[in-house]
Amino acid sequence: MSNKMWGGRFTERPDEIMEEINVSIDVDRHLYAQDIAASKAHAAMLAKQGIITAVDAKNIAKGLDTILSEIGQDKFSFKRALEDIHMNVESRLSDLIGSAAGRLHTARSRNDQVATDFRLFVRDIIDDTDAALAAFQRALVDRAIEHADTVMPGFTHLQTAQPVTFGHHLMAYVEMAARDRGRFQDARKRLNESPLGAAALAGTSFPIDRVATAQALGFERPMANSLDAVSDRDFVLETLAAASICAVHLSRFAEEIVIWTSPLVGLIRLSDKFTTGSSIMPQKRNPDAAELVRAKTGRVIGALTGLLIVMKGLPLAYQKDMQEDKQGAMEAFAALSLAIRAMTGMVGDLVPDQERMKAAAGEGYATATDLADWLVRTLKMPFRDAHHVTGRIVGVAFKAGVALHELPLQQMQAIEPRITSAALAVLSVESSVKSRVSYGGTAPKNVRAQAKAWLKRLEKERKLG
Numbered sequence: 001m002s003n004k005m006w007g008g009r010f011t012e013r014p015d016e017i018m019e020e021i022n023v024s025i026d027v028d029r030h031l032y033a034q035d036i037a038a039s040k041a042h043a044a045m046l047a048k049q050g051i052i053t054a055v056d057a058k059n060i061a062k063g064l065d066t067i068l069s070e071i072g073q074d075k076f077s078f079k080r081a082l083e084d085i086h087m088n089v090e091s092r093l094s095d096l097i098g099s100a101a102g103r104l105h106t107a108r109s110r111n112d113q114v115a116t117d118f119r120l121f122v123r124d125i126i127d128d129t130d131a132a133l134a135a136f137q138r139a140l141v142d143r144a145i146e147h148a149d150t151v152m153p154g155f156t157h158l159q160t161a162q163p164v165t166f167g168h169h170l171m172a173y174v175e176m177a178a179r180d181r182g183r184f185q186d187a188r189k190r191l192n193e194s195p196l197g198a199a200a201l202a203g204t205s206f207p208i209d210r211v212a213t214a215q216a217l218g219f220e221r222p223m224a225n226s227l228d229a230v231s232d233r234d235f236v237l238e239t240l241a242a243a244s245i246c247a248v249h250l251s252r253f254a255e256e257i258v259i260w261t262s263p264l265v266g267l268i269r270l271s272d273k274f275t276t277g278s279s280i281m282p283q284k285r286n287p288d289a290a291e292l293v294r295a296k297t298g299r300v301i302g303a304l305t306g307l308l309i310v311m312k313g314l315p316l317a318y319q320k321d322m323q324e325d326k327q328g329a330m331e332a333f334a335a336l337s338l339a340i341r342a343m344t345g346m347v348g349d350l351v352p353d354q355e356r357m358k359a360a361a362g363e364g365y366a367t368a369t370d371l372a373d374w375l376v377r378t379l380k381m382p383f384r385d386a387h388h389v390t391g392r393i394v395g396v397a398f399k400a401g402v403a404l405h406e407l408p409l410q411q412m413q414a415i416e417p418r419i420t421s422a423a424l425a426v427l428s429v430e431s432s433v434k435s436r437v438s439y440g441g442t443a444p445k446n447v448r449a450q451a452k453a454w455l456k457r458l459e460k461e462r463k464l465g
């Protein structure tokens with residue numbers, strides 16, 4: 001039997017391999033809700049424009065609703081021979097309502113249909129991702145308020161640099177997530193135009209109303225150029241690019257969790273809820289969730305790279321290559337969603353070892369900059385000279401095997417006679433973080449103010465949302 005959707009010119013069945021390479025139903029079945037919504041909007045518009053009768057439109061809508069609930073309840077049998085979601089739905093529609101089903105495809109093509117469906121799908125993904133990122137931010141902000149005063153080592157080059165607060169560190173990820181959300185919103189703005197009615201590539205001779213279908217589907221406007229409408233996949237690429245950057249952020253945080261939970265470091269602990277044991281080493285507590293978040297980044301970036309390569313050099317307009325846009329993207333979005341939720345869970349779960357954090361914050365002469373700043377402030381030394389003097393003092397302390405605040409004052413004065421005991425006061429990790437009051441700095445009062453401002457903002461968003 002030749003294909004009933006286009007079989008007029010065909011007399012033979014496709015080769016098995018042809019069918020296997022062509023079929024996309026396993027992937028695009030996930031677009032069923034969007035496909036049905038777009039078909040309903042199209043049918044209603046066709047009737048309103050007098051292109052099909054109101055009775056046909058009503059039967060089409062009813063049939064589509066039946067299909068929606070059949071698929072929703074897992075009672076629909078998807079047929080591989082029907083290739084994709086569009087033809088599976090249309091074929092079932094013709095079983096349900098007879099020949100009127102054949103009128104639904106007037107003035108459209110699978111090319112504008114799939115572009116419309118996938119835009120709607122990606123738009124939903126963006127909205128879900130935004131909500132997940134807001135919940136992630138909320139978890140971070142809550143812990144940041146709790147730990148606005150908790151001192152930990154801050155690192156550069158993964159070397160102990162200066163003391164910071166744990167709350168400040170967590171708030172850094174709130175800012176990153178905010179930029180991620182902004183990127184998803186930017187992608188959403190450009191995505192939100194309707195390809196429906198571009199038909200195969202050239203538009204149609206029927207008097208359709210593209211503004212009406214665009215509105216019905218929540219798009220801002222119809223896309224202006226029919227060739228562009230069916231061949232554009234920027235919306236997937238942009239969303240994957242936003243997803244990639246977001247995944248990279250999560251991977252950095254995940255990596256920190258892996259480092260911090262290592263017994264060698266011991267800055268935080270994760271509970272049984274977010275760790276696994278080893279089948280051979282009874283003492284082990286592995287941060288698998290964090291490791292997997294770190295790894296999922298590969299899948300997300302891989303999907304972006306893969307689709308960029310699919311699209312590169314494709315001539316206008318629709319090419320079947322573009323059918324390959326969905327699988328990687330869907331897997332990437334699912335991976336990102338899981339990664340965000342796992343990080344949110346770990347943020348709520350982790351327990352910092354505050355004693356260890358404080359001790360580690362003072363290791364490695366982390367308050368040396370505070371001494372240099374004291375020399376600048378009190379003795380009016382140029383910073384470069386103060387840096388040099390402090391370096392010599394650190395050298396002496398290191399040789400003596402003591403921390404900066406443990407070095408006898410006379411030994412400091414041997415290097416710089418004007419140093420007084422007042423300088424020793426700035427060498428504690430607490431006074432170090434307290435002094436960092438510059439805008440965006442790590443001082444507990446800054447962190448508390450920023451976290452509270454974010455809390456308000458997120459609360460307001462939630463109420464509006």
Ligand code: ARG
Pocket residue numbers: 024028084110111114318320322323324
């Ligand atoms: N399954 C196809 C896709 O995902 C739908 C569009 C097919 N169009 C066509 N002219 N064969 O791209």
